[in-house]
Amino acid sequence: MDRSTIIGIISGFLIIAIAIMIEGSLLVFWSLASLLIVLGGATCSTFVNFSLEQVLESRKVLKIAFQDVSQEPLGIIGKMVDMAGKARREGLLALENEIEDTEDEFLKKGIQLIVDGTDPDLVRNILETDIIMTEERHKIGIGIFSSMGATAPAYGMLGTLIGLILMLTDLNNPDALGPGMALALITTFYGSLFANLIFNPIAGKLKLKSDEESMIKEIIIEGVLSIQAGENPRIVAEKMKSFLHPEQKQLLEERRKRGYLNE
Numbered sequence: 303m304d305r306s307t308i309i310g311i312i313s314g315f316l317i318i319a320i321a322i323m324i325e326g327s328l329l330v331f332w333s334l335a336s337l338l339i340v341l342g343g344a345t346c347s348t349f350v351n352f353s354l355e356q357v358l359e360s361r362k363v364l365k366i367a368f369q370d371v372s373q374e375p376l377g378i379i380g381k382m383v384d385m386a387g388k389a390r391r392e393g394l395l396a397l398e399n400e401i402e403d404t405e406d407e408f409l410k411k412g413i414q415l416i417v418d419g420t421d422p423d424l425v426r427n428i429l430e431t432d433i434i435m436t437e438e439r440h441k442i443g444i445g446i447f448s449s450m451g452a453t454a455p456a457y458g459m460l461g462t463l464i465g466l467i468l469m470l471t472d473l474n475n476p477d478a479l480g481p482g483m484a485l486a487l488i489t490t491f492y493g494s495l496f497a498n499l500i501f502n503p504i505a506g507k508l509k510l511k512s513d514e515e516s517m518i519k520e521i522i523i524e525g526v527l528s529i530q531a532g533e534n535p536r537i538v539a540e541k542m543k544s545f546l547h548p549e550q551k552q553l554l555e556e557r558r559k560r561g562y563l564n565e
Contacts, residue, residue: 458493
């Protein structure tokens, strides 16, 4: 599980709840009608913006935000450095046995292409096209939650206007004005809460995970092409290392010095 997503959402609700209880009661902020307007309205707008299939698929996308599905780039680099050494010693065909032991489908595809003797330019085109199409699919999921994050506050304001209109129709009862105004503003509160604590942050987390996956695949492409070119494992590692941030580069160098990377 992605603990940061869970901790962030739960902590956000707890902080707001505690702040409310310090000054008043949580029951004052409960309104089923307001909840229906915000969540129901945002969901309906999403159905208008996207196809039925795309919206239904968003349930699977939502799981990604709560799952720790990120790959360890150092592990990928280590495995590919080992493959580079084996390919130099025994030839590319020796990597055919490595395909069955590889869990990453993208890496498996890349190794299969070079084992089959595919032209390097074609290998790059095939793998880069895979990245592009994957990013396009990710954009749909990100767009759904971004859309809900954009429309939730608008429906919150709409609910407030509905509440004000209903309140103004009963001006003959001054005692109902205060509670009526409070109830009208609750919808705006819900719209802002769901947009800024759930919808927009989830869209951001999905974008982050998509970028991480694309980076891993770019590393794999450089590694696969370097292996196909018969380059020294040290050169293969240096090429892939350029994608890492400084802390990861330092950790990779420490692993190399300890002999965890076969060169």
